[in-house]
Amino acid sequence: MNPILWLLIVPMVAALISYRLPSRIMLPIFILLMMLQGAGLWLLANALSHANSSIPLSDPVTFSAGQWMAPLGLHFVADGLAWLMAATTTVIGLLSGIYAILYLRGANQHDQDRTPHGFWPLFWLLQTALNGIWFAADLFNAYVALEALTLIAVSMVVLQGSEKSLAAGLRYLYTGLLSSLCVLLGVALLYSAYGTLELANLRDLLQNDWVTQTALLFITLGLIIKTAIVPFHRWLPQAHGVALAPISALHSALVVKSSFYILARLWLETGSGLMHVSLAQLLGALGALSIFYAGYKALQQRDIKMLVAYSTVAQLGYLLLLFPLAYASIGTNAAVLAWQGSMLHVIAHAFAKAAMFLSISTLILALGSKRISALAGISTHIPLSLFAFGLASISLMGLPPSGGFNGKWLMLQSALSTGQWHWALVLIAGSLLTAMYIFKVFSVSFDQRAIDAGRGTVARAPWALEVIALILASIAILLGFAAAFPVELLTSEALL
Amino acid sequence: MQFAIDITLAGLLLVATWQTFRATHLPRAVVWFVAFGLVLALIWVRLEVFAIALAEAMVGAGVTGWLMHRAIQSLPASNQDKTSLHPNARWLPLVSSIAVWLTLMAVVGLRPNTGMPPSQLFGDANLRFASLAAWVIAIAVFWFFRQPHLLKRLFALNLIAAGVFLFMISMARHLRDLDTVAQALVLTGMAISLAATSLALHIFTRYYHSSRSMTLSMAPPKPPKSPKPPKPPKRPKQAKQLKQAKAGHR
Numbered sequence: 001m002n003p004i005l006w007l008l009i010v011p012m013v014a015a016l017i018s019y020r021l022p023s024r025i026m027l028p029i030f031i032l033l034m035m036l037q038g039a040g041l042w043l044l045a046n047a048l049s050h051a052n053s054s055i056p057l058s059d060p061v062t063f064s065a066g067q068w069m070a071p072l073g074l075h076f077v078a079d080g081l082a083w084l085m086a087a088t089t090t091v092i093g094l095l096s097g098i099y100a101i102l103y104l105r106g107a108n109q110h111d112q113d114r115t116p117h118g119f120w121p122l123f124w125l126l127q128t129a130l131n132g133i134w135f136a137a138d139l140f141n142a143y144v145a146l147e148a149l150t151l152i153a154v155s156m157v158v159l160q161g162s163e164k165s166l167a168a169g170l171r172y173l174y175t176g177l178l179s180s181l182c183v184l185l186g187v188a189l190l191y192s193a194y195g196t197l198e199l200a201n202l203r204d205l206l207q208n209d210w211v212t213q214t215a216l217l218f219i220t221l222g223l224i225i226k227t228a229i230v231p232f233h234r235w236l237p238q239a240h241g242v243a244l245a246p247i248s249a250l251h252s253a254l255v256v257k258s259s260f261y262i263l264a265r266l267w268l269e270t271g272s273g274l275m276h277v278s279l280a281q282l283l284g285a286l287g288a289l290s291i292f293y294a295g296y297k298a299l300q301q302r303d304i305k306m307l308v309a310y311s312t313v314a315q316l317g318y319l320l321l322l323f324p325l326a327y328a329s330i331g332t333n334a335a336v337l338a339w340q341g342s343m344l345h346v347i348a349h350a351f352a353k354a355a356m357f358l359s360i361s362t363l364i365l366a367l368g369s370k371r372i373s374a375l376a377g378i379s380t381h382i383p384l385s386l387f388a389f390g391l392a393s394i395s396l397m398g399l400p401p402s403g404g405f406n407g408k409w410l411m412l413q414s415a416l417s418t419g420q421w422h423w424a425l426v427l428i429a430g431s432l433l434t435a436m437y438i439f440k441v442f443s444v445s446f447d448q449r450a451i452d453a454g455r456g457t458v459a460r461a462p463w464a465l466e467v468i469a470l471i472l473a474s475i476a477i478l479l480g481f482a483a484a485f486p487v488e489l490l491t492s493e494a495l496l
Numbered sequence: 497m498q499f500a501i502d503i504t505l506a507g508l509l510l511v512a513t514w515q516t517f518r519a520t521h522l523p524r525a526v527v528w529f530v531a532f533g534l535v536l537a538l539i540w541v542r543l544e545v546f547a548i549a550l551a552e553a554m555v556g557a558g559v560t561g562w563l564m565h566r567a568i569q570s571l572p573a574s575n576q577d578k579t580s581l582h583p584n585a586r587w588l589p590l591v592s593s594i595a596v597w598l599t600l601m602a603v604v605g606l607r608p609n610t611g612m613p614p615s616q617l618f619g620d621a622n623l624r625f626a627s628l629a630a631w632v633i634a635i636a637v638f639w640f641f642r643q644p645h646l647l648k649r650l651f652a653l654n655l656i657a658a659g660v661f662l663f664m665i666s667m668a669r670h671l672r673d674l675d676t677v678a679q680a681l682v683l684t685g686m687a688i689s690l691a692a693t694s695l696a697l698h699i700f701t702r703y704y705h706s707s708r709s710m711t712l713s714m715a716p717p718k719p720p721k722s723p724k725p726p727k728p729p730k731r732p733k734q735a736k737q738l739k740q741a742k743a744g745h746r
Binding site: 140144147148151154155158161162163166167169170171173174177178180181184185187188189191192193195210211214218 | 599602603633640646649650653656657660661663664667668670671672675677678681684685688691692695696699700702703706707712
């Protein structure tokens, strides 16, 4: 069986199976299904590394549904980057899924099962849609998967049914639909101009003319709205702030990255060299605006989940720096550095942010309050979760050794070697701002007076929840030591 | 003759678009929305894409209109009229809709590989409908940003989608021979847009029942200007109202 098909079918079947599973057997079945998905990844890695090439997993694997050829049939392709994203999706899905099972079961044995109706089918459909985006070989498939992802993500946000979550879900849905229509308009223009939407074909066909530029501009606008870049970010903090912990983790870690993934592939692999320098600099400026504005907003938050949600917006801003960095130096090593750096940042941030949301939620569960001031003196009582939060923030701030540091370091090198000092300054100042809002949390939780006063005495947090967050944070750190493997996977030939 | 038919269809479509947003009574807006779908179905017939015409009449006008109607019927009768809520600021809707209109018209006008002067722009039926699509999209974008009312904004999203499909098919017909793929893409897009609309209506209904607000502003809803005080949000009473509203409607 084709491994790509495997990775799309397994979560889809899992969505059906887990519709009405009793919560007692949920955990073993969930782990079994995730192992099946892991097996798919292993098969895919084997299929990818058949070629006798120096770069691992560089031989793309394709899959066409029912032998229908493009453009009418469904067409998927996997390469090193897609594999890496699918692996990240699976690992984060596995850990946050186990977290969700334990978290929703309730802190105590006699608590009611709090799993909202429909959580598990949506969870698995999210995995399907994400895999569909990573492997999309065709812009229309990417559009369909992205739209499905939006609908699933919105349904997950409104699962709790509180007024706040419904309002956040509606805002998310309306923004998502408008941006999808932007993407669709661009896709429609490209189709009417070229008669194909397959990315590999478009790569040879794309002309630098007016219609193409307009089409790509519409797609870019739609995708940066979906990536929550600053003037269009308003839907994100609320949606990620009110959702259940495992859902926030999945959304911040993976869902918002999917639109950036398509954007990066579109401009740097398919339409390589088509972006005007001023547009690249504009995208970079929007990224810088996100870093500073959302960082500033994060500093002002009193609700800890909102702080983490705003920090997601700020970290997404770094991703857009890829465009000015890569476009200033296309065809040289600096472009490859920018590409590797930003993709490494995507993955490191995914692990770090998932760890952060999960550790924060454990703290909230133990404290019963979302306010940062409630964390006073917590360090002596729930040290493990706070440690996970700390490890994740090392990666988020870009301190060595961590995946976040490696990503930012590669981008910094690219900025310096292309002589774009202003982006290097943005990278460094952004890290300082991140450190400021992270230390706001630590200064409260290590408050010596509060500890002496005996505050922060709380119900014990479930250890399994703490350990899961710690594993995720450790992966973000380990990416700093073992960056060679992912970076090799990310060597894109299109940029050289 | 052909030209006269096209102009009539275009005029009807624009009237339906505009009236969907201008109608003060929500059920009436739904009627205009369905009328829009039916006129669009005729345009699809005119463009010789019969599968899309059928789907538009059934799904675009029929099912979507019915879903909208059902959602509106679940609102208390006093709230079905309040469509003229305080509008948003003027500059964002105007700027975005003019920008979209200019871009799309420029694409229609500056299409590649033709030496046709702009005066002949309306000589080609496909280009006529492409520019009609640009108008529909621009009007719908304007109202999407102008109106805070969630249902009206949902109408706007649906009309933008319909405009995008019309633009796609007519440009594809103009630039190359129309193939099945473009039709398949539009049919997929219509299915997705139906799914999105029903999800939006579902969330909207739940949101309305918990917040009594038809907009996203989190401020408590202002008391209506009618002499009656706002009804307390009790389920049984509301069901009664619903029945009355339905009876009155019939």
